[in-house]
Amino acid sequence: xxxxxxxxxxxxxxxxxxxxxxxxxxxxxxxxxxxxxxxxxxxxxxxxxxxxxxxxxxxxxxxxxxxxxxxxxxxxxxxxxxxxxxxxxxxxxxxxxxxxxxxxxxxxxxxxxxxxxxxxxxxxxxxxxxxxxxxxxxxxxxxxxxxxxxxxxxxxxxxxxxxxxxxxxxxxxxxxxxxxxxxxxxxxxxxxxxxxxxxxxxxxxxxxxxxxxxxxxxxxxxx
Amino acid sequence: xxxxxxxxxxxxxxxxxxxxxxxxxxxxxxxxxxxxxxxxxxxxxxxxxxxxxxxxxxxxxxxxxxxxxxxxxxxxxxxxxxxxxxxxxxxxxxxxxxxxxxxxxxxxxxxxxxxxxxxxxxxxxxxxxxxxxxxxxxxxxxxxxxxxxxxxxxxxxxxxxxxxxxxxxxxxxxxxxxxxxxxxxxxxxxxxxxxxxxxxxxxxxxxxxxxxxxxxxxxxxxxxxxxxxxxxxxxxxxxxxxxxxxxxxxxxxxxxxxxxxxxxxxxxxxxxxxxxxxxxxxxxxxxxxxxxxxxxxxxxxxxxxxxxxxxxxxxxxxxxxxxxxxxxxxxxxxxxxxxxxxxxxxxxxxxxxxxxxxxxxxxxxxxxxxxxxxxxxxxxxxxxxxxxxxxxxxxxxxxxxxxxxxxxxxxxxxxxxxxxxxxxxxxxxxxxxxxxxxxxxxxxxxxxxxxxxxxxxxxxxxxxxx
Numbered sequence: 001x002x003x004x005x006x007x008x009x010x011x012x013x014x015x016x017x018x019x020x021x022x023x024x025x026x027x028x029x030x031x032x033x034x035x036x037x038x039x040x041x042x043x044x045x046x047x048x049x050x051x052x053x054x055x056x057x058x059x060x061x062x063x064x065x066x067x068x069x070x071x072x073x074x075x076x077x078x079x080x081x082x083x084x085x086x087x088x089x090x091x092x093x094x095x096x097x098x099x100x101x102x103x104x105x106x107x108x109x110x111x112x113x114x115x116x117x118x119x120x121x122x123x124x125x126x127x128x129x130x131x132x133x134x135x136x137x138x139x140x141x142x143x144x145x146x147x148x149x150x151x152x153x154x155x156x157x158x159x160x161x162x163x164x165x166x167x168x169x170x171x172x173x174x175x176x177x178x179x180x181x182x183x184x185x186x187x188x189x190x191x192x193x194x195x196x197x198x199x200x201x202x203x204x205x206x207x208x209x210x211x212x213x214x215x216x217x218x219x220x221x222x223x
Numbered sequence: 224x225x226x227x228x229x230x231x232x233x234x235x236x237x238x239x240x241x242x243x244x245x246x247x248x249x250x251x252x253x254x255x256x257x258x259x260x261x262x263x264x265x266x267x268x269x270x271x272x273x274x275x276x277x278x279x280x281x282x283x284x285x286x287x288x289x290x291x292x293x294x295x296x297x298x299x300x301x302x303x304x305x306x307x308x309x310x311x312x313x314x315x316x317x318x319x320x321x322x323x324x325x326x327x328x329x330x331x332x333x334x335x336x337x338x339x340x341x342x343x344x345x346x347x348x349x350x351x352x353x354x355x356x357x358x359x360x361x362x363x364x365x366x367x368x369x370x371x372x373x374x375x376x377x378x379x380x381x382x383x384x385x386x387x388x389x390x391x392x393x394x395x396x397x398x399x400x401x402x403x404x405x406x407x408x409x410x411x412x413x414x415x416x417x418x419x420x421x422x423x424x425x426x427x428x429x430x431x432x433x434x435x436x437x438x439x440x441x442x443x444x445x446x447x448x449x450x451x452x453x454x455x456x457x458x459x460x461x462x463x464x465x466x467x468x469x470x471x472x473x474x475x476x477x478x479x480x481x482x483x484x485x486x487x488x489x490x491x492x493x494x495x496x497x498x499x500x501x502x503x504x505x506x507x508x509x510x511x512x513x514x515x516x517x518x519x520x521x522x523x524x525x526x527x528x529x530x531x532x533x534x535x536x537x538x539x540x541x542x543x544x545x546x547x548x549x550x551x552x553x554x555x556x557x558x559x560x561x562x563x564x565x566x567x568x569x570x571x572x573x574x575x576x577x578x579x580x581x582x583x584x585x586x587x588x589x590x591x592x593x594x595x596x597x598x599x600x601x602x603x604x605x606x607x608x609x610x611x612x613x614x615x616x617x618x619x620x621x622x623x624x625x626x627x628x629x630x631x632x633x634x635x636x637x638x639x640x641x642x643x644x645x646x647x648x649x650x651x652x653x654x655x656x657x658x659x660x661x662x663x664x665x666x667x668x669x670x671x672x673x674x675x676x677x678x679x680x681x682x683x684x685x686x687x688x689x
Contacts (some may be wrong), residue, residue: 008472009469012469012472012473015473015476015477016476022483060428062298062553080465080469080472081464101471102471102472102474102475102476103476104475106479139523146674149558149672151526152563153526153529153654155263185536196573218352
């Protein structure tokens with residue numbers, strides 16, 4: 001798998017590249033936007049790791065420009081800004097994942113691997129479920145004009161179910177993607193979260209949006 | 224406070240206005256009365272003198288006539304004049320040769336002039352003219368009429384002064400009140416400034432009242448300076464977070480890579496120590512950056528019960544002995560609005576503190592108040608079985624870098640200051656005291672999540688924050 005690391009801090013890109021190489025990936029380092037564009041013109045990459053702050057302009061803008069092109073390479077943002085707002089910004093600029101600095105190298109490698117395997121997600125900006133409107137970018141849900149409180153973990157579950165709407169998402173897949181482990185406690189948490197999510201989204205509706213497919217997983221059906 | 228100021232200013236201006244108008248009215252009455260009286264007096268005198276002169280002329284024209292003839296001639300004239308309230312008397316060589324007067328005695332008087340005399344309880348004005356024949360004509364006019372006229376004049380002036388005073392007083396009160404309304408509006412505008420939103424950094428209104436506008440301008444300048452300061456601070460936080468996190472990223476990554484190399488046990492234990500230091504440095508950095516942030520940069524729904532459960536799970540990865548000391552009571556969903564990272568940092572600090580400063584069981588309970596009223600709160604209470612906090616330490620506890628005197632425990636000393644800051648940034652509070660069991664009870668209360676929130680309109684600001 002070929003990874004392009006666009007990062008202006010040499011030492012950071014150095015250890016990232018080393019870690020990637022040790023994992024059996026092929027890593028190319030670009031210090032700025034210009035050289036990143038040059039590298040992209042030379043060859044195909046499977047994943048791009050992009051620092052939000054680049055010496056010759058914002059990484060967010062670079063990402064938007066890349067997303068305007070027909071090619072869709074999965075992209076992971078690195079950012080030293082590290083607020084939730086920055087994460088939302090990164091994802092709405094077209095990033096597929098976001099990792100705040102300082103990060104654990106093992107986590108970066110795991111996420112790059114996941115991105116390379118699954119390819120870019122088609123991220124819908126909005127979802128309309130009955131009278132519920134979900135703004136996935138701003139992470140805001142409303143029913144009949146009233147805001148619905150959805151917590152971080154509920155968003156994660158909802159995003160995954162929406163991305164795979166109409167198909168059953170297995171329990172273990174949800175657990176691994178969101179809790180990182182399929183432990184008994186995580187399974188209990190998942191059940192609590194599903195109950196709440198269904199109550200929040202389905203409240204008063206005749207046909208439930210999220211169905212529990214017994215023994216397999218959950219399925220969200222778009223109306 | 225400002226409304227009191229406005230009232231007193233208004234009252235002062237009205238009072239000054241009232242006094243000024245009253246003084247002007249008084250002066251008008253006094254001067255007007257005096258001038259009126261003196262004008263009437265001199266015109267009366269002139270009439271009397273003219274009369275006496277006319278009579279003198281006539282006397283001179285008939286110098287050859289006998290006194291009886293003269294008296295006869297003058298009788299009709301004298302009678303006519305008497306009907307105007309004047310009395311006439313003509314004396315020659317100390318003998319009355321004409322006119323009958325109760326008031327004019329023969330006495331030497333300056334010729335061609337008038338003087339006041341008091342006769343029969345009345346004041347008279349007597350004007351005299353001496354003829355070349357030796358006779359003197361005296362014309363006396365009662366001042367009663369004059370006094371009556373003057374009194375009427377003064378009364379009229381008083382009435383008009385009173386009316387003017389009242390009218391001007393009321394008018395000025397109205398005018399002052401209206402002139403001060405912009406000040407009240409300005410007060411409202413100033414009160415509306417929350418200082419945390421860019422939309423309120425200047426006054427769009429000008430009132431055309433120089434004093435008020437200059438105050439508004441001064442406020443504008445002040446707000447500009449405050450905004451510049453806030454911007455500088457935000458830029459500093461943003462730069463600092465970048466400058467601090469970049470080397471931390473390298474350090475953490477390099478240590479992690481190094482850990483996968485083979486090394487002797489002593490080197491490995493040194494590496495573990497370095498990793499712990501790195502983790503502490505990262506936590507301190509995050510705490511400092513969080514302390515520098517003046518508001519929640521995010522307004523997501525956060526379930527504090529979920530946060531506590533996550534922390535509990537994480538503790539298991541760090542140290543299982545610690546996890547076993549922690550009892551979590553957080554069954555019900557406890558939603559608040561805010562920044563999940565900051566809230567997690569705050570709750571984590573409360574738990575870490577309790578585990579660090581005591582040795583027994585630590586109970587964390589998350590309790591949402593029932594109901595959805597706007598004032599409802601969520602309470603996160605952490606109770607330990609430690610010795611409790613010394614009274615003397617309580618005031619210093621929330622200061623950054625302060626630490627209890629009775630313990631020698633490692634830490635940055637930012638813990639509780641950060642919790643307090645995060646609580647306040649989210650519209651909540653931190654209370655620390657003694658638990659019933661004797662240990663320390665730290666209680667953070669935050670406003671329960673509600674559909675409409677004050678924090679809400681700041682969500683667009685977070686990209687500039689950090």
